[in-house]
Amino acid sequence: MGKYLIALIIGIILVPTAFYLYLRSGDVPVATSASPLPFERFFAKLAMHATMAHQLPKTDAGPPTETDLVSGAQIYRQNCAVCHGLPNKPPTIIAKGMYPHPPQFFHSRPIPSYDSNRPYRPASRKVYWKVKNGVRLTGMPGFKGSFTEQQLWQVSQFLSNARNLPAAAAAAVEGKPQEAQQRATVSRSRQTMPSNHK
Numbered sequence: 001m002g003k004y005l006i007a008l009i010i011g012i013i014l015v016p017t018a019f020y021l022y023l024r025s026g027d028v029p030v031a032t033s034a035s036p037l038p039f040e041r042f043f044a045k046l047a048m049h050a051t052m053a054h055q056l057p058k059t060d061a062g063p064p065t066e067t068d069l070v071s072g073a074q075i076y077r078q079n080c081a082v083c084h085g086l087p088n089k090p091p092t093i094i095a096k097g098m099y100p101h102p103p104q105f106f107h108s109r110p111i112p113s114y115d116s117n118r119p120y121r122p123a124s125r126k127v128y129w130k131v132k133n134g135v136r137l138t139g140m141p142g143f144k145g146s147f148t149e150q151q152l153w154q155v156s157q158f159l160s161n162a163r164n165l166p167a168a169a170a171a172a173v174e175g176k177p178q179e180a181q182q183r184a185t186v187s188r189s190r191q192t193m194p195s196n197h198k
């Protein structure tokens with residue numbers, strides 16, 4: 001019995017005290033360029049996944065239209081590219097200086113060629129959740145108060161289709177608005193699947 005009591009006391013008092021002293025030691029990595037805290041990634045991921053699983057939307061708003069993808073591309077270029085990068089462009093100095101590093105969705109590479117036989121995919125509900133709510137202590141902003149519900153879905157649909165973007169959306173994300181408009185007119189005859197989130 002005595003042994004268990006000692007173990008309990010060590011557990012309750014010593015471990016938290018040691019952790020507190022560690023935090024006060026002045027050696028804890030807090031700079032964005034420092035390596036992660038012990039278990040930082042593990043705890044952050046655990047909490048993230050549990051919360052997200054709890055709060056994911058029930059539906060994915062269905063496959064986007066080409067217009068949704070073009071709007072998503074414009075929203076992305078304006079609000080996300082500074083951290084998440086553009087096709088054919090190296091990561092920005094802001095992205096390089098952040099910890100954790102924002103994932104580079106285009107990996108600085110050109111946009112993959114478009115296959116019109118592949119239907120557009122619905123947005124990933126996880127992407128939608130992250131764009132809407134942001135990710136605490138990472139620098140990923142939540143856009144819930146700033147975007148409409150439709151805009152939140154459009155930028156998520158854009159990302160979920162980043163490997164098969166129609167020419168108009170590709171031109172829009174690369175900042176060629178005139179080209180985007182012309183191409184949208186040309187390809188308007190193309191059948192896109194109806195979207196049901198209006």
Ligand code: HEC
Pocket residue numbers: 075076079080081082083084098099100101102103126127130131135138139140141143155156159
């Ligand atoms: C100020 C920088 C910044 C901006 C602006 C920003 N993000 Fe992020 N974003 C991040 C960081 C950092 C992460 C990584 C978070 C993590 O490690 O969990 C992230 C993560 C994400 C993820 C999750 C990726 C994954 O693989 O789990 C998505 C999706 C995302 N961002 C989309 C967007 C969209 C869409 C926008 C614009 C509407 C945007 N972000 C704007 C910094 C940013």
